[in-house]
Amino acid sequence: TPALWAADVGNSWRTKGDIRDNWNSMMFNIDINNDFADKAGPGGWNDPD
Incomplete structure (x- = not known):
């Protein structure tokens, strides 16, 4: 997944x-x-859809 x-x-x-x-x-x-919540932060966001 790109979240990584x-x-x-x-x-x-x-x-x-x-x-x-x-x-x-x-x-x-x-x-x-929820599994990738720690990958988001200032300047970066998980997009669920």
């Missing part, structure tokens, strides 16, 4: 695929973003 390396080259990066219009998709993306 993108802070060296950009300010925002996708963490996974598109969020779909169902609860399972939303929860999956929330869980993934």
